[in-house]
Amino acid sequence: MATLKEKIQNRTARVGIIGLGYVGLPLAVEFAKNGFDVTGFDVDTSKVDEINAGRSYILDVKTEDVASAVKAGKLRATTDMSHLEHMDAIDICVPTPLRKTKDPDLSYVVQAVDAVKAQIKPGQLVILESTTYPGTTDEVVRPALEEKGLRAGVDFHLAFSPERVDPGNEAFGTKTIPKVVGGFNRDSTELAAALYGSIIDTVVPVSSTQVAEMVKLLENTFRAVNIGLVNELALMSHRMDLDVWEVIDAASTKPFGFMPFYPGPGLGGHCIPIDPSYLSWKARQYGFECRFIELAGHVNGSMPEYVVERVGEALNTKKKAINGSKIHVFGVAYKKDVSDMRESPALDVLELLHRRGASVSYTDPYVPKLQHVDLNLCSVPEDKVDGVDCAVICTNHKVFNYDRMAKRYPLVVDTRNALKGVAGENIFRL
Numbered sequence: 001m002a003t004l005k006e007k008i009q010n011r012t013a014r015v016g017i018i019g020l021g022y023v024g025l026p027l028a029v030e031f032a033k034n035g036f037d038v039t040g041f042d043v044d045t046s047k048v049d050e051i052n053a054g055r056s057y058i059l060d061v062k063t064e065d066v067a068s069a070v071k072a073g074k075l076r077a078t079t080d081m082s083h084l085e086h087m088d089a090i091d092i093c094v095p096t097p098l099r100k101t102k103d104p105d106l107s108y109v110v111q112a113v114d115a116v117k118a119q120i121k122p123g124q125l126v127i128l129e130s131t132t133y134p135g136t137t138d139e140v141v142r143p144a145l146e147e148k149g150l151r152a153g154v155d156f157h158l159a160f161s162p163e164r165v166d167p168g169n170e171a172f173g174t175k176t177i178p179k180v181v182g183g184f185n186r187d188s189t190e191l192a193a194a195l196y197g198s199i200i201d202t203v204v205p206v207s208s209t210q211v212a213e214m215v216k217l218l219e220n221t222f223r224a225v226n227i228g229l230v231n232e233l234a235l236m237s238h239r240m241d242l243d244v245w246e247v248i249d250a251a252s253t254k255p256f257g258f259m260p261f262y263p264g265p266g267l268g269g270h271c272i273p274i275d276p277s278y279l280s281w282k283a284r285q286y287g288f289e290c291r292f293i294e295l296a297g298h299v300n301g302s303m304p305e306y307v308v309e310r311v312g313e314a315l316n317t318k319k320k321a322i323n324g325s326k327i328h329v330f331g332v333a334y335k336k337d338v339s340d341m342r343e344s345p346a347l348d349v350l351e352l353l354h355r356r357g358a359s360v361s362y363t364d365p366y367v368p369k370l371q372h373v374d375l376n377l378c379s380v381p382e383d384k385v386d387g388v389d390c391a392v393i394c395t396n397h398k399v400f401n402y403d404r405m406a407k408r409y410p411l412v413v414d415t416r417n418a419l420k421g422v423a424g425e426n427i428f429r430l
């Protein structure tokens with residue numbers, strides 16, 4: 001019988017992807033495109049139905065790619081976890097959110113691992129991709145998978161490989177983003193590296209699952225902390241009457257030792273606002289306090305309030321108050337050119353303005369409707385936005401007509417420097 005290594009080499013390995021979201025679907029399509037037989041597993045029947053009908057629900061994944069993989073019989077989706085038994089390699093890509101207490105919520109991982117455990121068989125390779133604290137694969141996943149008597153590194157292979165996909169990034173995708181892989185033992189690392197190496201240009205093996213877990217948290221903590229720094233610099237620059245954007249652009253001309261980060265209305269998405277808390281939670285078990293993470297969280301978390309303060313300042317120049325004004329937010333997805341609303345700071349901006357008595361509305365071509373606390377809104381088409389007292393650019397989608405915005409609205413608060421180079425007394429940059 002062919003070994004897993006041989007099956008990977010000749011692409012007869014059957015790959016199972018658990019969790020068909022922003023991470024799992026692109027990965028499933030990439031494996032299928034490269035000739036692997038892929039089964040996607042999800043608890044969400046609508047996603048399963050969409051895939052089986054050959055349609056993509058993720059902007060970065062082309063419907064043609066899903067359709068041709070499904071038509072070629074290389075990709076299918078199911079809610080039936082019993083099919084995990086037939087998989088040679090299983091990638092777990094389920095959510096890892098935080099609880100209300102800001103502690104890690106591993107319930108999705110535990111549920112997915114339980115499904116794998118029920119079907120596990122000798123020779124399988126199980127890889128966790130969900131972002132999590134160092135130790136999860138060894139302390140949570142391994143003991144669960146070993147409950148039926150099979151041993152990791154002996155009977156089955158186990159690895160962690162952080163996902164680095166960046167939705168909306170046109171320069172880098174699944175194939176071109178180097179993949180870090182850390183196995184429970186050397187064989188596990190080699191097999192996981194061989195599997196990813198057959199679809200991804202560069203694979204970076206590391207010495208353990210814990211190192212691979214920590215790599216991802218370093219990357220995202222690095223971003224959270226630097227965004228916190230630059231947000232604080234934006235607040236400071238405003239007090240000093242300096243244009244922080246001009247400062248960052250000029251600093252970016254230094255060819256070494258500087259990397260630009262940009263201020264904004266706050267952190268959003270499923271990664272940067274959440275992942276550092278996974279690290280600080282784990283560090284606390286070692287009696288270690290992550291002060292940079294706490295401070296960055298504090299600064300970044302206060303940005304929606306600051307945006308509202310700046311809206312108040314802008315309205316003040318027209319002798320108006322937030323209370324009773326019509327305020328329109330452009331862009332509510334957490335970053336440009338995506339539809340992802342998770343943790344989006346625009347939601348907090350809308351909610352804070354609403355609570356202060358503003359009449360709020362929004363435009364986002366990628367988010368037709370939104371519900372947040374007691375707000376239930378529908379996106380207004382861009383060319384139908386009229387009679388507003390103040391426009392707030394929260395997300396700088398490429399499709400917006402910024403020239404028109406600058407000319408059309410009496411006040412524009414621009415939290416993203418989307419109106420770079422456009423001058424006017426009605427324009428207020430962060």
Ligand SMILES: NC(=O)c1ccc[n+]([C@@H]2O[C@H](COP(=O)([O-])OP(=O)(O)OC[C@H]3O[C@@H](n4cnc5c(N)ncnc54)[C@H](O)[C@@H]3O)[C@@H](O)[C@H]2O)c1
Binds near residue numbers: 022096111130270
């Ligand atoms: N979105 C990103 O840009 C990004 C980037 C890098 C890493 N990550 C990490 O990858 C992981 C997945 O993130 P995502 O953005 O793809 O999440 P997502 O919510 O888009 O997708 C997760 C999918 O898992 C499914 N699911 C949940 N529990 C399940 C179970 N028990 N069995 C089967 N399916 C289940 C959900 O229905 C959903 O379709 C998270 O740990 C996240 O932090 C995300």
